[in-house]
Amino acid sequence: MKERPTIVVTGATSGIGEIASIELAKRGAHLVLTARDKAKASRTLGRIRAEAPGAHVDFHYADFGSVHAVAAVATEIAARYDRIDVLINNAGLHAFEQRITGDGFAEMIAVNYLAPWLFTDILRDTLIRSAPSRVVTVASEASRRSGGLTPDKDLVDTSPFTRAGSSKVYGKTKLMDIMFSLELAGQLEGTGVAAHCLDPGFNVTGLGRELGFAEPLAKVLKWLGVGDPRRGAEIIVRLATEDTDPTTGGYFSVKNARPLNPSAPADDAAARHELWIRTRSLLSERLETIGFKQL
DSSP: OOSSSSSEESOOSSSHHHHHHHHHTTTTTTEEEESSSSHHHHHHHHHHHHHHHHHHEEEOOOOOOHHHHHHHHHHHHHOOSOOOOOEEEEEOOOOOOOBOTTSSSHHHHHHIIIHHHHHHHHHHHHHHTTOSSSEEOOGGGGGGGGGOOOOOHHTOOOOOOTTTTTTHHHHHHHHHHHHHHHHHHHHHHTTTEEEEEEEEOOOOGGGGSSSHHHHHHHHHHHHHHHHHHHHHHHHHHHHHHHHOOOSSSEOTTTTTTTTOOOOTTTHHHHHHHHHHHHHHHHHHHHHHHHHHOOO
């Protein structure tokens, strides 16, 4: 890793995002972190400073369930920093009931997919200017349980679901993340910006915050050696700091960074491009209605 690189991390105040941020700070990175509230940011800052005294850490605040908030914070970051060496799209959630955002999107679609798509797009010019640079997106093998994808329907689907049915919806958002990352890699070919995505494995951390028993369950699983969030954080740090094969456009397993073949339709270039076009159109339309510049 180059001397004091600037690394942007979303979802950095809990779980694997926080653990990865601590490790990156120990390696000398200038961290630019997003958070939903100042109390969580303060707690995370204390944990980072305890492990890496003197770490250079900046926080920017946004609710990633809001299109306007994501666009605003990304624009703020783009204006403040001359370079971004690594962008880590980590923010996400697994909701166990359907909730609709103020923009009219399903919350999991908004936070897990639309937010990183929009956030990355606004920072794209900065990343290109900073090349060699990287975009690392946290996806999941849960994508294999998605049941496929129909962009026109799934991007705007707000149908209710049960706790049992939530896994399929979550899987669709992670399938979209893989498709986004692989399409981005193709679009950025020749610019010096690499794009990768990863499966962080099973982690009972921030994604399980809606489970009332998540904390005691996490303690039991840790004692059993299952679901250790440090493994997920390690693959994030590895992709952010080390050379990989392929050099761009990879989807990697938490197990020794082994390359994975994505499930359909993420393995189809035409399908990935179609999702990209429809996502851009949807977000451009929404941003225009709230008075934000179009993409």
